[in-house]
Amino acid sequence: MMNTVADDFFKKIVDDANTAVLYAEPSALKSLQVKEYLVKYANKSAQKFFSFENVENHSLGELINYDEILIFANKVLETGVEENFNIIVKEEDSLLSYNVRIYTFEKGLSFTLTLIKPKFITDKESKTPLGIQESRRRELEISNLFGIRVLDSNDSIICYxxxxxxKKGDVEDFxxxxxxxxxxxxxxxxxxxIEGQTILEYYPKNAENGVLEILADGYLSGENKExxxxxxxxxxxxxLATRAIKMNGGLILFxxxxxxxxxxxxxxxxQNRLLSEAEHVANIGSFRWNLAxxxxxxxxxxxRLFGYDPNEFDDKYDRLLTFLHPNDFEKVKSSFKAARKNKSKTDLVFRVYIKSxxxxxxxxxxECYQKEGNWYMVGVIRDVTKQIEAESVLQIKNTELKRTNADLEAFNRxxxxxxxxxxxxxxxxxxRLDEEEEGRLSNRxxxxxxxxxxxxxxxxNLINNLLSYSKIDEVGEQPRRVDLNDVLNxxxxxxGERINDLEAEVASVSLPxxxxxxxxxxxxxANLIGNSLKYVNEGVQPNIKIxxxxxxxxxxxxxxLLPNINYxxxxxxxxxxxxxxxxxxxxFEIFQRLHGKTEFSGTGLGLSICKKIVQSHNGTITAKGELNKGAEFTVYLPTLL
Amino acid sequence: MDKLRILLVDDDEDDRQFFADALEGIELNTDLHQLENGKSCIEYLLTDTDNTPDLVFLDLNMPIMNGFECLEAIRRTPHLKDLLVAIYSTSSAERDIEETFEKGANIYIKKPSSFNELKKSLKQVVKMNWAYHLNDFKKENFLLKI
Known part of the structure; x- marks a missing residue:
């Protein structure tokens, strides 16, 4: 083609034209949709545009990455109808708009790419008045700039x-x-x-984390992906939450x-898990009820509180009522009715029959609260069976205690x-007998x-001791500051008399x-020291230390003993x-005697009384002994608070 | 000197006998009249006003009308409100002692467990210079516990 003078002339015009002109013929199918085109002719502008010295016999796909050109080319080839559209090309720092025209020519397609920029538009080439062209140019520049600004100022990452x-026609990268x-x-x-790299070059893990797969699928199927x-x-x-949309032969990702x-x-x-756990542990359930x-x-x-698996029973209010014990039915119903009507707080104990x-x-x-015009009741349900049962046990125990107290009083009387x-x-x-018969009775x-x-x-003695034992707990006198030195003295x-009689040695230090x-x-x-004076080893001088x-x-x-308290x-x-x-x-047990009555006098109550006195003072008493060597009693009493 | 008229109110026959014997034993010029409960005591004091005793010994635990009720009735009666009343009881309960003094008893004697002690106590009470003591009444001085 173009071998005549006229052809050469036109070729020269075409070659020197600012518009990139390209002629290509379809070759083998690349895929079902995309055909391969071999470039048969390209003018100087086209070579410049594609940055190639010689573009002839290169495939079009190698040269350009604008899939829409290929798609439109296929369309033109199929229909024979000319296509005219614009593309945006990034060159260094600026975006340039090109007008693309594709039409059938001979056995192939002719492509023209015209830069929509005023320096390429002269009066000769366009009948449009300069002013209008200038304003369009500005509009375009502004809209490009505007576009970039919009994209950059967007909160989302946007990429194309x-x-x-x-070779198999699968998408292996983007x-x-x-x-x-x-x-x-x-x-x-x-x-x-980042631009110019593939997604696997930039972030190799995209091959493993499923991103490449999703995007490839999105591209091939045309479905939006998220x-x-x-x-x-x-x-x-x-x-990153991403939405991928197929657009112009590529994917746009937000x-x-x-x-x-x-x-x-x-x-x-x-937190939800924690709440759920907490409810489980505390045996508490919670609910939220839109009162309308x-x-x-x-x-x-x-x-679970009702013995069911989550969501096992109907969530209707009426269903809840069916669990109720018949005697509590009205009480619960009227209370909820009042709460719904008055938006009041409700606090109820009622009986239910659970699943078992x-x-x-x-x-x-x-409690009720209002949100966005709706009234809600939020609350908790807990199983208080144990507490109620414990309370009733406590009541029984109290009654018993009262009875015991009454018995004790009767005993005292x-x-x-x-x-x-x-x-x-x-x-x-x-x-009287002793007095009247003095000297007259036989010795026996x-x-x-x-x-x-x-x-x-x-x-x-026994009766008096029993009395004082039972009286220790009587709340009569209030505790006061007591100097134990006075007590000892x-x-x-x-x-004194017994100490003198026994010639006992009593040693003590200053007491608190x-x-x-x-x-x-x-x-x-008196009981403790009295015991020491009573249970003495014969022939040994009694020695008592306090x-x-x-x-x-x-x-x-x-x-x-309690920690953090002084004794x-x-x-x-x-x-x-x-x-x-x-x-x-x-x-320390009541009526516990270690010795025969004749050996040592005593009622078996002395140490029981001691223990009870110490206990009523919130203290503790312990005993340590060694046969025929001695005894040691230790009393712990809380100090003044 | 006139005989000291003493009224003993006690439902226990043995105790009345001990009392009478002890009173006799202290060899003082006394005239003892004995009654068995509070009701007969009140009736006696209200009817025989010429023979109002100088000193009443009153047991607490008695049938029909006990010592507390009897003491209250005595103090409610105008001409008996200054009558000398000695409580004579087995009880050594602080509560009982307090209550009788609150209700107007003049003296409290715990029934002793030996005859000698009984004699000692009665002697002390009977020989007391009441005119002097009544002007300077202190419970501590009139609480005889044995």
Whole structure:
């Protein structure tokens, strides 16, 4: 072609034209849609446009990456109708618009690409007045700039990808033709650095994380694709939610940075899990009820409280009512009715039959609030069966305790009056007999009389001790500041005669002050020191030591001591007959006697009284003994608060 | 010197006997009248106003009308409000002692368990200079516990 002079002339014109002119013929099919075109002719402008010295016999696909050109070329080839459209080409820093014309010519297609820029538009070439052309040019420049601005200022990452096919015709990668500067901010890289790379070059993991696969599928099927994936571009992981749309033979991708949302989502997920766990552990369920509707939204644990799996029963309000114990039906219904009507708080305990037909007590607390014009009730449901049962057990125990207290009072009355009365008479008659028959009784009878006296004295002691034992708990006197030195002195004075008789040695240090009831503490000291004077080794001088100091509560000392509290530690140490280690707990039990009555006098109540006094002072008493070596009693009393 | 008129109100026959014997034993010029409960005591004091005793010994635990009720009735009666009343009871309960003093008892004697002690107590009460003590009444001085 073009071998005549005229042809050469035209060729020259065409060659020198500012418009890129190209002639190509279709060759083998590349794929079903895209045909391959071999370039048969290209003028100088075309060579410049495609940056090729000699474009002839190159395939068109090698030269240009504008799929729309190929697509339109196919269309023109099929229909024979001329196509005229614009493309935007990026050249260095500016975007240039080209007008593309494709029409059938001979066995192939003719392409013309005209830059829509004023320097290529002269008056000769266009009948359009210069002013209008200028304004169009500006409009275009502005719209291009505007386009870039819009894209760059967009919150999303926007990029345009072109598929790269392998020999089999599969999409094996995408080239990044354009990416806005939003990506640069995230990846800390210039978008110009990214542009021109393929997505696998730029981010190789796209082959593994499924992105390439999704995009290839989107490109080939033409369907829109959406995915959210994690990427690590710089340091921190970034979550991108992407929407890919096929456009002009490529894919346009809108990606949004959802890292924050993802974090919130994770947090929300964890919190929901925690709430669910907490409900499970606390045996609590929660609900949310749009009061205008019949449905109630329950948490999973509500279903579990009723013995069901989550969502197993109907969420209608009426269904809830069917669980109720018949006697509680009206109460619950009217309470909810009132709450719905008045938007009031509700706090109810009611009985329900759960799935297993067991009766359970439930407590529900609900509050109403308004949101976007709707009234809601939110609340909790918890299973209070155990508490209610415990309460009723407590009530029974209280009744029992009251009865025990009444019994104790009756006992006190009996002991203080009814038992004393006949005893007093026995003693009275004995004393009269003794007086009237003085010197007239046989020695034996006098002995009997002495025995009666001794026994009735013992009985009186016993009754008095029992009385004081039962009275320790009586709330009478308020605890006061008691100086234990006074207590000890009073007791030693009372016991003075016996101490002198036994020539006992009593040693003590200065004792602290406690919060307590003086007469009880005196009884405690009297009983303990009295025991030391009673249970003595024959032929050994009794030696009694009383030591007092302040210690801090420590479980290693005695189990029942509380930490963080200071105690007065009192030790009563003697060198008497002591006791075997196995008795050290037992000796505090009521009526526990380690010795025969004739050996040592005593009622078996003394140490029980001691223990009770110490306990009523919130203290502890322990005993340590060694047979025939001595005994040691240790008392811990809380110090003044 | 006139005989000291003493009224003993006690439902226990043995106790009344001990009392009478002890009173006799202290060899003082006394005239003892004995009654078995509070009701008969009140009736006696209201009807035989010429023979109002100088001193009443009142047991607490008695049938029909107990000592507390009897004491209240005595103090409610105008001409008996200054009558000397000694409580004579087995009870040593602080509560009972308090209550009787609140209700107007002048003295409290716990029934002793030996005859000698009973005699000692009665002697002390009977020989007391009441005119002097009544002007300087202190519970502590009139609480005789044995």
């Amino acid at each position: 990808l072109k598929p790269i096919f392998n 080239r990044i033709d354009y990416i806005n500067n939003r990506m640069g901010e995230i990846a800390n890289e210039e978008s110009t650095f 995915y959210t994936k994690e990427f690590i571009f710089d340091k921190e992981p970034v979550w 990606s949004k940075d959802v890292t924050q949302e993802k974090a919130y989502e994770t947090q929300l997920f964890i 509707k019949e449905q109630i939204k329950y948490s999973d644990n509500v279903y 037909k067991e009766l359970r007590y439930m407590n529900t607390i609900g 009996v002991a203080s009056h009814d038992l004393q009365e006949p005893l007093r008479k026995i003693q009275m008659f004995v004393s 009878s006098q002995g009997y009389l002495s025995k009666i006296k001794y026994s009735s004295d013992r009985m009186r 009073n007791v030693l004075e009372d016991l 002050v406690v919060n307590g009831i003086q007469f009880q503490l005196e009884q405690l000291f 030591i007092g100091n302040i210690v801090s509560g420590d479980k290693s000392l005695v189990e029942s 007065v530690k009192l030790q009563f140490i003697d060198n008497g007959i002591g006791f075997e280690k196995k008795y050290q707990e037992k000796i």
